[in-house]
Amino acid sequence: MVQDTRLIEIKGISKSFGETKVLHSIDLYIRKCEFVTLLGPSGCGKTTLLRILGGFETPDEGELLFEGADLLSVPPYKRRINTVFQKYALFSHLNVFDNIAFGLNLKDPEALGVKTRRQMKEEVARRVQRMLKLVKMEGYEKRSIDQLSGGQQQRIAIARALVNEPEVLLLDEPLGALDLKLRKEMQLELKTMQQQLGITFIYVTHDQEEALTMSDTVVVMNGGRIQQIGEPKRIYDEPKNAFVADFIGESNLLDGVMREDFLVEMLGEEFECVDEGFAPNEPVDVVVRPEDVMIVGEDVGMLTGVVESVIFKGVHYEMMVNSGSMRWKVHSTSMQPVGSRVGMSIVPFNIHIMHKEG
Numbered sequence: 126m127v128q129d130t131r132l133i134e135i136k137g138i139s140k141s142f143g144e145t146k147v148l149h150s151i152d153l154y155i156r157k158c159e160f161v162t163l164l165g166p167s168g169c170g171k172t173t174l175l176r177i178l179g180g181f182e183t184p185d186e187g188e189l190l191f192e193g194a195d196l197l198s199v200p201p202y203k204r205r206i207n208t209v210f211q212k213y214a215l216f217s218h219l220n221v222f223d224n225i226a227f228g229l230n231l232k233d234p235e236a237l238g239v240k241t242r243r244q245m246k247e248e249v250a251r252r253v254q255r256m257l258k259l260v261k262m263e264g265y266e267k268r269s270i271d272q273l274s275g276g277q278q279q280r281i282a283i284a285r286a287l288v289n290e291p292e293v294l295l296l297d298e299p300l301g302a303l304d305l306k307l308r309k310e311m312q313l314e315l316k317t318m319q320q321q322l323g324i325t326f327i328y329v330t331h332d333q334e335e336a337l338t339m340s341d342t343v344v345v346m347n348g349g350r351i352q353q354i355g356e357p358k359r360i361y362d363e364p365k366n367a368f369v370a371d372f373i374g375e376s377n378l379l380d381g382v383m384r385e386d387f388l389v390e391m392l393g394e395e396f397e398c399v400d401e402g403f404a405p406n407e408p409v410d411v412v413v414r415p416e417d418v419m420i421v422g423e424d425v426g427m428l429t430g431v432v433e434s435v436i437f438k439g440v441h442y443e444m445m446v447n448s449g450s451m452r453w454k455v456h457s458t459s460m461q462p463v464g465s466r467v468g469m470s471i472v473p474f475n476i477h478i479m480h481k482e483g
Contacts, residue, residue: 130156130157131154131155131156131157132155132156132157132159132191132192132292132293132325133154133155133178133189133190133191133196133293133325134153134154134155134188134189134190134193135151135152135153135154135155135174135178135187135188135189136152136187136188136189136190137150137151137152137186137187137188138150138151138152138174138177138184138186138187138188138189139151139184139185139186139187140170140173140177140182140184140185141185146349147168147170147173147349148170148173148174148177148184148349149348149349149350150186150187151170151174151187151349151350151351152351153344153351153354155293155325155327155342156325157292157325158323158324158325159325159326159341159342160316160319160325160326160328160339160340160341160342161325161326161327161328161340161341161342161343161344162327162328162329162330162335162336162339162340162342162343162344163175163327163328163329163330163344163346164330164331164333164336164343164344164345164346164372164373165331165345165346165347165352165372166331166347166372167331169346169347169348169349170346170348170349170350171329171346172297172298172329174346175208175295175297175327175329177189178206178293178295178327179201179204179206179208179295180196180199180200180201180204180206181201181208183197184197191204191205205291205292205293206291206292206293206294206295207286207287207289207291207293207294207295208286208294208295208296208297209279209282209283209286209294209295209296209297209299210282210297210299211297211298211299211301211302212302214282215270215278215281215282215285216270217269217270217271219270220266220267220268220269220270221257221262221265221266221267221268221269221270221273221281222253222266222267224270224281224285225253225256225257225281225284225285225288226249226250226252226253226288227285228285228288228289229248229249229252229253229288229289230249237249252288253266253284253288255288256284256285256287256288257284259284259287259318259321259322260280260281260283260284260314260318261280261314262277262280262281262284265277265281275302275303275307276303276307276310276311279299279300279302279303279311282299283296283299283315283318287318287322291324292324292325293324293325293326293327294319294324294325294326294327295327295329296315296326296327296328296329297329298329298330298331299315299328300312300330300332300335308335312335312338312339313338315328315339316338316339328340333372333373333374336357336373337357337361337373340356340357341356342354342355342356343355343356343357343360345360345368345369345372345373347368347372352365352366352368352369353365353366353369360373361373361374362477363477364376364412364477364479365479366410366479366480366482367410367412367479367481367482368482370410370412370477370479374414375414375415375454375456376412376413376414376415376454377412377413377414377415377418377451377453377454378410378411378412379391379392379410379411379412379413379451380408380409380410380411381408381409381410381411381478382406382407382408382409383400383403383404383405383406383407383408383409383478384405384406385405386400386401386402386403387399387400387401387473389409389411389476389478391411392428392448392450392451393450394427394428396427396471396473396476397473397476398473398476398477398478399473399474399476400476400477400478403478403480407480408481409478409479409480409481410478410479410480410481411476411477411478411479412477412479413471413475413476413477414475415443415453415454415455415456416441416456417471417472417475418446418453418454418455418456418469418470418471419457419469419470419471419472420444420455420457420459420461420467420468420469421467421468421469421470422467422468423466423467423468424468425468425470426467426468426469426470427468427469427470427471428448428453428468428469428470429448429466429467429468429469430446430447430448430449430453430466430467430469431446431447431464431465431466431467432444432445432446432461432462432463432464432465432466432467433445433446433447433452433463434463435460435461435462435463437460438456440458441456441457441458442456442457442458442459442460443455443456444456444457444460444461446467446469448469453469455469
């Protein structure tokens with residue numbers, strides 16, 4: 126369980142490059158032992174925010190606090206924060222052991238809790254071996270970096286960042302260069318590492334599945350602004366706006382009018398829902414997830430349509446159903462052939478209402 130203790134506080138952070146403003150007054154706090162993912166499309170500002178945390182960029186305005194103390198005046202090498210970059214930044218002229226030990230060898234013996242150079246050598250070896258075990262790379266100490274696969278290099282980059290025992294690890298799309306199968310394996314391994322070490326991970330990605338799989342908290346960003354913050358399931362089930370609904374998972378997005386509490390009109394029909402607190406006759410955005418559209422008999426469906434296409438996705442079929450005024454994306458374990466007329470039903474709990482942006 127994530128401790129309810131604030132470790133990092135970001136207050137009103139803004140950043141521009143020339144005439145382009147990439148961060149607009151960001152407010153966010155991150156707790157100890159939390160796995161936080163900054164999620165959004167390319168250019169949304171997530172990497173810039175990560176670089177400010179690491180000390181590689183300076184904001185134009187705002188505060189950055191670490192355990193209540195100012196962090197902006199602290200140089201990167203003195204922050205209790207380490208970074209794993211997308212391209213790993215490993216030293217090709219050093220073997221695996223020396224890559225991991227590089228930061229430790231720059232320290233004074235006292236910083237490692239020892240007094241002599243001999244004790245320091247033993248302590249460095251102990252820490253490196255511990256990291257090799259953690260990332261499942263024991264026995265690779267003497268290998269050159271060029272002899273490692275992409276997944277193995279990524280593990281070494283993580284070990285090098287963790288060996289200095291930081292309180293926070295920043296990860297900038299570290300799985301981007303890996304194939305799909307290895308990505309999925311490493312997602313689970315990273316989450317396991319974070320739980321074993323009990324430190325805070327701040328992870329940047331544009332991959333929604335990655336964010337939903339690993340995170341305690343997801344921060345959805347777009348256009349240099351935070352769109353929504355929350356637990357993965359809550360963000361998926363209750364998106365705050367149309368951007369979040371469309372970016373997180375797949376969705377059927379519709380225009381609607383909230384006639385009254387628990388009643389929305391869309392496609393010229395009224396549907397019961399579970400939302401309230403909107404103004405009478407307020408224009409709204411409506412989202413229905415493809416897995417929440419049930420295929421039923423044409424005579425009993427709330428809506429009817431014709432199946433236009435069918436794609437087998439492995440665990441379900443993806444069908445596009447044309448109801449005349451809307452093309453619905455439907456996920457179902459049972460397939461209806463192209464050209465067949467079907468009914469569609471949606472229970473009130475699966476109709477999500479959102480305020481329109483702007």
